[in-house]
Structures are given as C-alpha cells and as structure tokens.
Amino acid sequence: MDLSTINPVVLIATLMVAATPILLAATGELVAEKSGVLNLGVEGMMITGAICGFAVAVETGSPFFGFIAAAIGGALLSLIFGVLTQILLANQVATGLALTLFGLGLSALLGQSYAGIKPPSTFKLDMPLISDIPVLGPILFNHDLMVYVSIGLVALVWAALKYSRIGLVVRAVGENHEAAHALGYKVVRIRLLAIMFGGACAGLGGAYLSLIRVPQWTEGMTAGAGWIALAIVVFGSWKPWRVLLGAYLFGGVTGLQLNLQVAGADIPVEYLSMAPYLITIIVLVIMSADKSRAALSAPASLGKVFHATS
Amino acid sequence: MTQTAPILLTVDGLTKAYPGVVANSDVSFTIAEGEVHALLGENGAGKSTLVKMIYGLVRPDSGSMTLRGAPYEPSEPRAARADGVAMVFQHFSLFDALNVAENIALGMENPPPQSQLAARIRDVSETYGLPLDPAAIVGNLSAGERQRVEIIRCLLQDPKLLIMDEPTSVLTPQEVEILFETLRKLSAEGTAILYISHKLEEIRNLCDSATVLRLGKVVGTCNPREKTATELAEMMVGQILHVPVRAPRDVGDVVLEVKNLSAESPNAFGTSLKNVSFTVRAGEVLGICGVAGNGQDELLAALSGEVRADAGAVLVNGTPVGALGPNERRHLAILAAPEERLGHAAAPDMSLTENALLTGAIREKLTNHGFLKWPAIRAFAEKVIEEFDVRTPGAGNAARSLSGGNLQKFVVGREVLQRPDVLVVNQPTWGVDASAAAAIRQSLLDLTAEGAAVIVISQDLDELMEISDSFAALNEGRLTEPRPALGLTINEIGLMMGGAHGMEVAHV
Numbered sequence: 001m002d003l004s005t006i007n008p009v010v011l012i013a014t015l016m017v018a019a020t021p022i023l024l025a026a027t028g029e030l031v032a033e034k035s036g037v038l039n040l041g042v043e044g045m046m047i048t049g050a051i052c053g054f055a056v057a058v059e060t061g062s063p064f065f066g067f068i069a070a071a072i073g074g075a076l077l078s079l080i081f082g083v084l085t086q087i088l089l090a091n092q093v094a095t096g097l098a099l100t101l102f103g104l105g106l107s108a109l110l111g112q113s114y115a116g117i118k119p120p121s122t123f124k125l126d127m128p129l130i131s132d133i134p135v136l137g138p139i140l141f142n143h144d145l146m147v148y149v150s151i152g153l154v155a156l157v158w159a160a161l162k163y164s165r166i167g168l169v170v171r172a173v174g175e176n177h178e179a180a181h182a183l184g185y186k187v188v189r190i191r192l193l194a195i196m197f198g199g200a201c202a203g204l205g206g207a208y209l210s211l212i213r214v215p216q217w218t219e220g221m222t223a224g225a226g227w228i229a230l231a232i233v234v235f236g237s238w239k240p241w242r243v244l245l246g247a248y249l250f251g252g253v254t255g256l257q258l259n260l261q262v263a264g265a266d267i268p269v270e271y272l273s274m275a276p277y278l279i280t281i282i283v284l285v286i287m288s289a290d291k292s293r294a295a296l297s298a299p300a301s302l303g304k305v306f307h308a309t310s
Numbered sequence: 311m312t313q314t315a316p317i318l319l320t321v322d323g324l325t326k327a328y329p330g331v332v333a334n335s336d337v338s339f340t341i342a343e344g345e346v347h348a349l350l351g352e353n354g355a356g357k358s359t360l361v362k363m364i365y366g367l368v369r370p371d372s373g374s375m376t377l378r379g380a381p382y383e384p385s386e387p388r389a390a391r392a393d394g395v396a397m398v399f400q401h402f403s404l405f406d407a408l409n410v411a412e413n414i415a416l417g418m419e420n421p422p423p424q425s426q427l428a429a430r431i432r433d434v435s436e437t438y439g440l441p442l443d444p445a446a447i448v449g450n451l452s453a454g455e456r457q458r459v460e461i462i463r464c465l466l467q468d469p470k471l472l473i474m475d476e477p478t479s480v481l482t483p484q485e486v487e488i489l490f491e492t493l494r495k496l497s498a499e500g501t502a503i504l505y506i507s508h509k510l511e512e513i514r515n516l517c518d519s520a521t522v523l524r525l526g527k528v529v530g531t532c533n534p535r536e537k538t539a540t541e542l543a544e545m546m547v548g549q550i551l552h553v554p555v556r557a558p559r560d561v562g563d564v565v566l567e568v569k570n571l572s573a574e575s576p577n578a579f580g581t582s583l584k585n586v587s588f589t590v591r592a593g594e595v596l597g598i599c600g601v602a603g604n605g606q607d608e609l610l611a612a613l614s615g616e617v618r619a620d621a622g623a624v625l626v627n628g629t630p631v632g633a634l635g636p637n638e639r640r641h642l643a644i645l646a647a648p649e650e651r652l653g654h655a656a657a658p659d660m661s662l663t664e665n666a667l668l669t670g671a672i673r674e675k676l677t678n679h680g681f682l683k684w685p686a687i688r689a690f691a692e693k694v695i696e697e698f699d700v701r702t703p704g705a706g707n708a709a710r711s712l713s714g715g716n717l718q719k720f721v722v723g724r725e726v727l728q729r730p731d732v733l734v735v736n737q738p739t740w741g742v743d744a745s746a747a748a749a750i751r752q753s754l755l756d757l758t759a760e761g762a763a764v765i766v767i768s769q770d771l772d773e774l775m776e777i778s779d780s781f782a783a784l785n786e787g788r789l790t791e792p793r794p795a796l797g798l799t800i801n802e803i804g805l806m807m808g809g810a811h812g813m814e815v816a817h818v
Binding site for chain 1: 366367386387388391399403404405406407408412415416417421
C-alpha cells in the first residue's frame with residue numbers, strides 16, 4: 001500500500017463535497033426535530049428532491065431551477081408527512097418510514113425516462129486569485145456554489161435558533177408543546193413549517209447528489225444518505241455547528257475510504273465501504289452512553305403527538 | 311378593597327359543556343379593581359375551565375364577559391394578554407431547557423432584546439422581592455423559583471387582572487408568606503387578583519371575597535374572612551366532612567429500616583438521595599413532606615425497588631432488600647403507589663382489570679405457571695372498585711378514561727387491598743375531592759391498625775398533620791431526623807423543609 005498517493009489537501013476538498021448532501025439534509029432535519037417532530041422520511045425526501053431537481057434541470061437547462069424544484073419537491077413530500085402526523089395525529093415513526101418507502105417508489109417512477117442522461121453542469125464559483133493560494137485555495141475557494149450555500153445555511157439556522165424570536169418559538173414548541181399552546185402559540189402551524197423547511201433542505205441535498213456529485217440519475221442513488229443525516233442530528237446533539245462537524249467527519253471517512261482503495265490498501269473493499277457507517281454507529285453509541293447528557297440536549301417533546309385538549 | 315372601587319371584570323352567565331359533562335353552568339361574578347377574589351371549589355368543580363375562558367384558552371358556549379365596561383371576548387391568550395389579563399398556571403407553563411429570560415420573552419407580545427429584558431427582569435424582581443437570575447436554566451430551579459419566573463412574566467406586562475391557579479401547592483409555608491406579601495402589594499397598586507385554591511386558610515388570610523363553585527355552578531358568594539374554614543368547606547363540598555379517625559393502637563417493632571441510603575436520580579433534572587436514614591415501626595405512619603422535586607420520586611423509587619441501592623441500605627424485618635427489584639419486594643409485602651398516575655402507577659391504555667394484575671399478580675396469586683387467571687383478576691379489580699368507590703362503568707374500562715381522582719382511588723386501593731407490611735405512597739390524595747381524600751386517608755390509617763408500616767410522601771401539610779405519627783422533611787435529597795408529629799407547628803415544619811429557600815420577603 002502506498003499512502004503517499006493520498007493528498008491531504010485533496011482529501012479535505014473532497015470531504016466537503018462528499019458531506020454537502022448530508023449536511024443539507026441534516027440541517028433541515030435539525031430544525032424539524034428542534035420543533036419536536038421526528039421525521040424519519042429524510043431518505044425519501046432526499047431522493048424525491050434528487051429526481052425533481054434532475055428532471056427540471058434537464059428540461060430547463062438550468063441547474064438553478066433544478067435546485068428550486070428540488071426544494072419544492074422535498075417540501076411538498078414532507079407536507080404529506082406533516083398533514084398525517086400533525087393534523088391527523090398519525091404515529092411519527094411509522095409515517096416517516098412510510099414516507100421513505102413512498103419517496104423511493106415515487107422517484108423511481110418519475111425518473112424512468114431520465115436514466116443515463118447527463119445534466120447541465122453547475123456553475124463553479126470562479127475566484128481566480130484566491131483559489132490559487134496553496135493549500136487554502138483548493139480547500140476553501142475552489143468549490144461549487146452549493147457547498148457555500150450549505151455552510152451559510154448552517155450559520156443561518158444557528159443564528160436563527162439562538163438569537164431570533166422565531167427560533168425561540170420553535171425551540172419552545174419542541175421543548176414543551178403543552179406550555180407553548182397555553183401561551184397561545186400555534187403549535188401545529190409552527191411544526192408544519194418546520195417540517196416543510198426540513199423537506200426543502202433534504203430536497204436540496206438530494207439534488208446536490210444528482211446534479212453535482214454524481215452527476216446523473218440512478219434509482220435509489222441516495223443509498224442511505226438520509227439515514228446518516230438523521231444519525232448526524234443526534235451525533236451533533238441538535239446543535240448546528242456540531243452537525244456540520246459530524247457531516248464533515250462522515251464525509252472525511254468516505255473520502256479516506258476511497259483514497260485507501262486507490263492506494264491499494266490490503267483490506268477488502270467491502271470493509272472500507274462499511275467503515276463510515278460502522279464509525280457512525282460507534283460514535284452514536286459512545287454519545288448516547290452518557291444518558292443524562294443526551295437527555296438534556298434532546299428536545300423534550302421530540303416525537304410526541306400533540307393534541308390540543310382545551 | 312374599598313367599596314367604591316370600580317368594577318374591573320364582570321362574568322355573566324358563562325356556560326361551557328364538554329361531551330358528557332357540563333363544566334360550567336351559568337356562572338356569574340364580578341371583580342373590582344385591586345380586589346383579591348377567591349374562586350373556591352373542589353377538583354372538578356369547574357374552576358380551571360372558568361379561568362381558561364377568561365384567559366381565552368377555551369371559548370364559552372354561552373354567556374358574556376365585560377372588562378372595564380367594554381365587551382370582552384378573548385379569542386386566544388394573546389388577546390387576553392393584550393387586554394391586561396395574565397395567568398400563572400397550576401402546572402407551570404415553563405420550558406425546562408430554556409433560560410429564565412427566554413421563558414419570560416415567550417410569554418410577552420413584543421419582548422425587548424435579551425440584554426434589556428434581563429435588566430427589566432432584575433428590576434421587577436427587586437421591586438417585588440422575588441430575586442431571579444435571568445440567565446439561569448429553568449430546569450435547574452426549585453419549584454418556588456419557577457413560580458417566580460411565571461409571576462414575573464405576568465408582571466412585566468403590567469396586568470390589570472392576575473389569575474393564579476393553585477399557586478401555593480408547591481411552596482413551603484415561608485414561601486407562601488412571601489408570595490402573599492407580593493400579592494398584597496400588587497393588590498394595593500390596583501391589580502385585581504383572581505385566586506384559585508381549595509386551601510381554606512389561605513383564602514381566609516388573603517382574599518376579600520370568594521365565589522364558591524360546586525359541580526360547575528355558583529353555590530355561594532361570601533366574604534371569606536367572616537366565615538370559618540369549616541363553613542367554607544361545607545359550602546364547597548355540600549355536605550358535612552368526615553375527618554379520618556385514628557383507632558388507638560400500639561406501635562410495634564421496627565418493620566422498615568433505612569440506613570444511609572444514597573441513590574442517583576434516574577432523571578436528568580432529578581434530585582439524588584443523599585444518606586437518607588429513618589425507621590418505621592409496625593402501626594406507624596411516617597409523613598414525609600417537602601417541596602416538589604426534592605427527592606420524593608427518588609425516595610419512592612428506592613423503596614419500591616425501581617432504583618436499586620446497596621442491599622444493606624433498606625432492611626425490612628431485618629432482611630436486607632436494598633438490591634432487590636419491585637417484584638421481589640412485592641413477595642416480601644413491600645408495596646408502593648407512585649405519584650404519577652398515568653404512565654407510572656397505571657398503564658393508561660390498559661383496562662382496570664389489566665392494571666390490577668400488573669401490581670397484584672404476586673400478592674394476590676393471579677397467575678398460574680405463567681398463565682393468567684382472568685376470573686380472579688377481574689374479581690380483584692372489582693373488589694378495588696367496590697371498596698374504594700371508584701366511579702367507572704366497569705373494570706373493562708381503560709385507566710385513561712377515569713378522572714384523576716377516581717384513578718387515584720383505584721391506584722391506592724389496589725395496593726392497600728394487597729395487605730402490605732410496608733406501604734409507600736406519594737401524594738395519595740393529589741387531585742382527589744375532599745370526601746374521597748378523607749376516605750383514602752382513612753384506609754391508610756386502617757392499614758396501620760392492622761400492623762402495617764406506612765410512609766406517606768406528600769406536599770399537603772394538612773394531610774400529613776392529620777395522619778402522621780412522625781414527621782420528616784426532604785430537602786435537596788436529604789431527609790431530616792424524623793420527629794413526633796404531635797406538637798409540631800407549621801413554622802417548624804417550614805424550617806425543616808428548608809425555610810424559604812433563599813427567598814427574601816418583599817421590600818414593601
């Protein structure tokens with residue numbers, strides 16, 4: 001095995017790209033969970049966003065419209081979940097799982113005529129001078145726009161949750177929906193909006209896969225990214241910057257795994273492909289071993305059905 | 311209150327019916343500015359529904375309200391707050407994981423920026439003698455401090471009418487006195503207070519007038535200072551109350567001995583037990599008081615076996631049981647009835663029959679080599695329903711369908727009828743009406759007459775004074791030395807409970 005073929009600078013640059021879809025989806029799910037909703041349908045919303053974005057980008061020739069369509073597609077799909085769980089009071093876990101299966105089927109149907117097509121390429125941010133800076137250049141200033149959008153989104157969510165009125169209300173609803181209701185906040189409406197935000201973000205993450213990262217459409221192309229996004233929200237203990245860290249860590253392991261394969265590591269490929277998921281599980285186990293800490297940071301009403309009694 | 315004070319709120323003929331029950335029927339009363347008006351009634355008399363209508367949480371079916379001469383129909387709490395009506399809830403509407411300032415901001419329409427808000431919180435809390443740190447996380451505060459958060463949240467909006475729903479149930483006597491100082495000060499400044507309680511002495515102490523509700527109807531209006539507590543109680547209950555009587559009995563040998571019991575709380579915001587020691591003799595009732603959240607749940611869990619401790623920390627008739635689980639302790643006739651009825655004492659969606667089986671299987675021999683003996687289980691459930699006057703259509707009904715008081719009777723009755731040697735109950739009469747509460751206390755006393763050792767954990771001091779032989783207080787997970795109940799004054803008990811928990815009396 002020849003480790004010298006692994007270039008750390010390239011590795012860091014690739015990990016940011018590899019992590020972006022998960023980061024987008026996880027940030028959206030973080031907001032939904034902060035409002036007290038556990039939406040296990042992230043995978044379904046991602047893949048629906050992937051095909052919506054892909055189809056619209058191919059038809060219009062504009063990746064920009066593709067991403068818009070992906071966000072709308074993800075949000076609409078999440079609205080099904082929202083209506084079922086918030087208005088019809090269905091069980092969130094079962095509905096979320098159903099949403100994933102539904103999204104996978106729906107995307108396969110929508111994507112039948114799009115297999116094997118190449119999408120219009122996305123504009124890359126061109127920063128001639130600073131992107132030539134050694135080391136920092138390729139890492140920080142040589143990505144497509146969506147990588148920066150995803151980091152901006154994390155900052156936005158963090159600031160909104162911490163400093164804004166609407167963020168405070170979202171946290172309050174997720175913490176104690178009975179009390180929020182007693183104070184006159186519209187619990188169901190706030191949660192529906194949070195769910196749709198989560199859906200839109202998951203859709204963007206999916207479209208990033210189909211339009212930039214791969215870029216083409218294949219059935220089931222999210223391959224579990226939605227589930228990793230869910231795990232990363234717990235990993236990040238519902239804090240936006242930790243979610244970013246978790247996503248990049250995961251992206252790093254994925255990138256390293258590919259690099260190790262190229263370097264001819266004497267380990268079967270299957271083990272290397274397993275590694276990111278295995279490490280995610282191990283980290284989650286370590287994280288949740290400390291019960292009191294996990295219980296403190298989780299929104300107290302997470303996954304609970306709210307029914308206004310008065 | 312002066313007789314000339316202008317009328318603030320008029321409630322006229324309010325009626326609200328829920329399926330199967332009329333919560334309020336043609337309720338009318340008036341409150342003058344600066345008046346402290348009591349709303350008196352048993353659990354289920356319709357007090358909560360009435361104030362929820364005034365606060366805009368529930369819409370009345372018929373009837374009208376007038377606030378300062380103008381029609382008042384709040385469609386939501388926001389509208390009520392805008393009109394100067396504020397409410398402190400019985401079960402605090404606070405958010406544990408948020409800090410004090412954030413909690414207060416959530417209850418305001420247009421909160422100022424956090425830094426300014428923190429200054430205003432300090433300001434108001436100084437004025438009314440309710441010190442609070444705006445940056446403290448609410449989950450770490452004591453019950454008294456949490457109530458201060460609610461009160462300050464209301465005061466920052468300069469309310470004309472302050473509704474307080476059972477505010478003293480979680481306070482020590484000293485903290486109650488501080489609260490009353492604050493309320494008197496507010497009243498002197500012209501704020502009307504609608505004070506809901508079933509504690510008669512408090513109402514006689516604080517209120518200018520009282521409206522008594524029974525089964526949703528107004529049964530009387532009076533000046534509580536001119537009535538005796540017994541007269542008020544009879545207006546409230548509509549019948550003569552039976553005070554539990556204690557049969558003379560001899561105190562026997564030590565049955566339960568707890569030595570240096572320490573246990574971690576299973577909850578993140580819970581209180582761990584620290585070196586708790588006491589003994590209870592056969593035929594004795596040990597009353598344990600304390601402000602909520604000082605280790606009551608943890609003590610019950612450690613005695614019932616939900617939380618294990620060192621084997622030698624809990625001894626029953628000399629046998630170490632500290633490391634045994636709940637079922638092993640049931641074999642040894644150690645039973646417990648926890649405070650939380652739905653979800654802890656009873657499984658909400660299971661029938662009463664099934665719930666009877668859950669704790670009664672061992673003592674009542676309701677299983678046979680792993681198979682259930684349904685006729686025997688049903689008979690046991692029906693016996694509990696019969697003997698404890700549980701009002702339900704039948705044992706097949708889900709626990710959730712019972713009212714709080716009825717389920718409480720079932721939960722306590724289920725343990726009492728299993729002839730325990732040691733019985734631990736937490737808040738045995740919480741939310742139970744006065745006559746049923748008397749019946750539950752009587753059954754506990756009857757149990758001691760048969761030689762059982764009973765531990766009653768409660769926040770109702772009157773209840774503990776009525777039935778306890780000895781008395782101890784839990785304060786931050788530590789238990790005071792038990793003292794004979796006879797001759798203890800409320801003031802002494804308050805000091806045992808930790809005094810005023812660092813609160814200061816209002817600088818009036």
